[in-house]
Amino acid sequence: MTGQPKTPESDAARSLKSRNRALAFVLVGFVVLFFVMTLVRLGGNVAERSF
Amino acid sequence: MNSGTLSAIISGAATTAPAHAPSLATASDFFALLKPRVMSLVVFTGIAGIMLAPTAMHPVAALTALFCIAAGAGASGALNMWFDADIDAIMARTQSRPIPRGRITPSEALGFGVALSLASIATMGVLVNWLAAGLLAFTIAFYVFVYTMGLKRRTPQNIVIGGLAGAMPPAIGWAAATGSLAVEPLVLVALIFMWTPPHFWALALYRADDYARAGVPMLPVVAGERATKNQIILYTLVFLAVSALPVLAGFAGLIYAATALAFGAVFLGLVLQLCVMTAATRALASRRAMRVFGFSILHLFALFASLIAEAAFGVSALMGSLFA
Structure with a gap:
């Protein structure tokens, strides 16, 4: 890739890639957060069940 | 506006980027x-x-x-x-x-x-x-x-x-x-609320020309340097009084009290240096203003760090039982 001229398209593509990666990270983080918090909240209730 | x-x-026309140009914004x-x-x-x-x-x-x-x-x-x-x-x-x-x-x-x-x-x-x-x-x-x-x-x-x-x-x-x-x-978090809200004016007005003194150019009516721009300094002293005294409330309300201990006293004394000294003593040069006045601004951040950080440390190690509870 060295020696190739820097074009606005390549800059835009690089920026888009950076944003997409960050968005993917945030979305996966959200899934994990909701999953773990569900376990945390459910855990107490399961432990205290009457049967 | x-x-x-x-x-x-809202439409993005105020920026230098041409309309419909691909966004160059990165995650950072x-x-x-x-x-x-x-x-x-x-x-x-x-x-x-x-x-x-x-x-x-x-x-x-x-x-x-x-x-x-x-x-x-x-x-x-x-x-x-x-x-x-x-x-x-x-x-x-x-x-x-x-x-x-x-x-x-x-x-x-x-x-x-x-x-x-x-x-x-x-x-x-x-x-x-x-x-x-x-x-x-x-x-x-x-x-x-x-x-x-x-x-x-x-x-x-x-x-x-x-x-x-x-x-x-x-x-x-x-x-x-x-x-x-409860009362405890409201005391902490009051503490930060009273900390804010001296903190920001110290910055505004340093950046008064900047604010004036932008048309933002910060106190130094509207009322002048002297009035701002008087207000800084006033709010600093109230802030220092409020910083004693966590101890008086019984949810802070000796570590917090010592921190509040030490940092409060230094902060008051810096504020008086800025607001009472005459600065020989403009650069010295700016340096003093930025010193108050910078130290105010450290001050608030130290107060909350001591509260967190006491809560983490149960020190305030220990002090409470000693005084009870």
């Missing part, structure tokens, strides 16, 4: 919109609210609450940068922000800020509790609608009243842990 400017900014540009340095102090004071609460929080729930407080603070910052893009481009202090630099269009910042606000409030409500979510929503709305859109360009009391938004995190943290409010 008039409606023409507003519509131009969006991160800069969150005002990360402000966010770190907000999170720190939120931790104090959680730690001082009598109800222990599950660590994951506590981290979730802090994440929501951080995201809400960041969203407020992004919305502030969206609305203030025109004056940010004029002021030297804010010219390097992502919108004035043309890295992010105002419409991108607006969408990002709104999405992050809604996500942080909804996540706090669903995963933690709705009182904390309500307080977070109030904080974001107060900062954006009352401070940024209402007060900032209209009155020199902008940062006094608007300071309530920055003071709320301990109450949100406490509400996240307990699902209720």
